[in-house]
Amino acid sequence: MNTGHAPIPRHLVWGDIGHARFPVCIGPGEISRIGDLWTERAVGDAALVVFDGAVAAHAQVVEDHLRAAGVRVVPVAVPPGEPSKSLAQVESICRVAARHGIRRTDAVVAVGGGVIGDLAGFVAASYQRGIALVHVPTTLLAMVDSAIGGKTGVDLPEAKNYVGAIWQPAFVVMDTDVLGSLPARELSCGFAEVVKYGLLDSFELFARVEAWPAPLPGDPEALVNLIRDCVAHKLDVVSQDEREQGLRASLNLGHTVGHGIEAAAGYGRYHHGEAISLGLLAALRVAHELHGAAIEWRARTAVVLERHGLPTRLAADVSTDEILAAMGRDKKASATSFNMVLIQEPGAVLLRQDPPREAVVAAIEELR
Ligand SMILES: NC(=O)c1ccc[n+]([C@@H]2O[C@H](COP(=O)([O-])OP(=O)(O)OC[C@H]3O[C@@H](n4cnc5c(N)ncnc54)[C@H](O)[C@@H]3O)[C@@H](O)[C@H]2O)c1
Numbered sequence: 347m348n349t350g351h352a353p354i355p356r357h358l359v360w361g362d363i364g365h366a367r368f369p370v371c372i373g374p375g376e377i378s379r380i381g382d383l384w385t386e387r388a389v390g391d392a393a394l395v396v397f398d399g400a401v402a403a404h405a406q407v408v409e410d411h412l413r414a415a416g417v418r419v420v421p422v423a424v425p426p427g428e429p430s431k432s433l434a435q436v437e438s439i440c441r442v443a444a445r446h447g448i449r450r451t452d453a454v455v456a457v458g459g460g461v462i463g464d465l466a467g468f469v470a471a472s473y474q475r476g477i478a479l480v481h482v483p484t485t486l487l488a489m490v491d492s493a494i495g496g497k498t499g500v501d502l503p504e505a506k507n508y509v510g511a512i513w514q515p516a517f518v519v520m521d522t523d524v525l526g527s528l529p530a531r532e533l534s535c536g537f538a539e540v541v542k543y544g545l546l547d548s549f550e551l552f553a554r555v556e557a558w559p560a561p562l563p564g565d566p567e568a569l570v571n572l573i574r575d576c577v578a579h580k581l582d583v584v585s586q587d588e589r590e591q592g593l594r595a596s597l598n599l600g601h602t603v604g605h606g607i608e609a610a611a612g613y614g615r616y617h618h619g620e621a622i623s624l625g626l627l628a629a630l631r632v633a634h635e636l637h638g639a640a641i642e643w644r645a646r647t648a649v650v651l652e653r654h655g656l657p658t659r660l661a662a663d664v665s666t667d668e669i670l671a672a673m674g675r676d677k678k679a680s681a682t683s684f685n686m687v688l689i690q691e692p693g694a695v696l697l698r699q700d701p702p703r704e705a706v707v708a709a710i711e712e713l714r
């Protein structure tokens with residue numbers, strides 16, 4: 347949507363998933379519109395603003411705009427990091443909400459990366475059996491991935507993302523200016539998911555991703571368009587398959603081996619996007635070996651990933667057996683098998699059941 351006033355056009359994409367229809371607003375300075383959106387969407391009287399302690403300054407701006415629109419604000423800071431995605435945090439946030447009289451007609455506002463989006467989203471899905479949710483993602487990964495699609499939840503000590511719900515937002519505000527404070531490593535991790543969308547979507551999107559210059563995030567206007575196209579891809583897929591009975595699984599390109607690497611290396615050693623970088627390369631090798639996909643897609647993808655500081659080599663001490671074992675434990679794997687998403691070429695996706703173990707082993711070994 348071009349207002350004619352902003353120097354850089356901002357974009358409005360509509361999510362249409364199940365019974366939910368919601369706007370996703372993308373552009374620089376977009377947080378300043380949150381009060382208007384709140385009023386237009388009649389979200390509620392009070393906002394429980396759940397924010398990552400590392401983005402307190404961005405959360406303050408959100409709160410100021412909400413207060414200016416007459417909304418009662420209850421802020422809750424959460425410590426940064428994956429350990430905050432816990433049932434203990436859900437309890438503590440719900441108790442703050444209860445003490446401050448947050449009701450079913452109010453809303454949760456999640457300000458942060460995927461950790462906060464998943465955690466606060468699950469609070470919204472479960473507090474008083476479900477209240478409205480607004481996502482204000484502050485990482486590139488959260489913008490192109492976790493704030494879209496409705497998956498919310500927390501980790502158990504036993505396994506990641508094991509308790510959760512599907513809960514769609516009332517609206518989403520993606521203010522690309524907030525990426526200015528995001529550390530370079532986190533920007534790269536988000537970009538790994540962007541590369542994934544390029545491969546899944548089309549030659550056109552892949553070419554744009556391939557030509558993306560370092561350092562990230564790059565040209566502000568091109569960035570808004572890029573985020574919009576990733577968001578549109580995910581919304582399109584999820585609108586056809588909200589509960590991952592088929593097509594939605596395509597979004598796991600690079601994630602079968604990627605999750606295996608993340609777990610086998612010990613969570614935190616490779617950040618998610620870094621593990622996905624390696625997982626994408628493994629998937630492209632398997633696609634070549636089993637389905638004759640041109641090997642150039644792997645080579646070209648490796649060049650882009652490397653340019654943006656993402657790993658294309660796996661540390662020698664992360665064992666292939668452990669990676670395979672972790673892949674078998676993934677909650678997306680069945681008891682006896684796992685599936686892998688492959689591409690024939692950008693935009694041509696294949697879901698492969700039970701790829702032969704030797705092909706997967708060879709693709710992992712090639713990363714050494
Ligand atoms: N729901 C979904 O569909 C979905 C999809 C993908 C990932 N996820 C989940 O998302 C999480 C990962 O998300 P993430 O990569 O955004 O991680 P994150 O939320 O941990 O954020 C990464 C780091 O950046 C900091 N940060 C966030 N925004 C910042 C900003 N603007 N300026 C400075 N620092 C900032 C955070 O404090 C944190 O240290 C995982 O828990 C993963 O399971 C969910």
Ligand SMILES: [Zn+2]
Nearest residue numbers: 539601618622
């Ligand atoms: Zn991912």
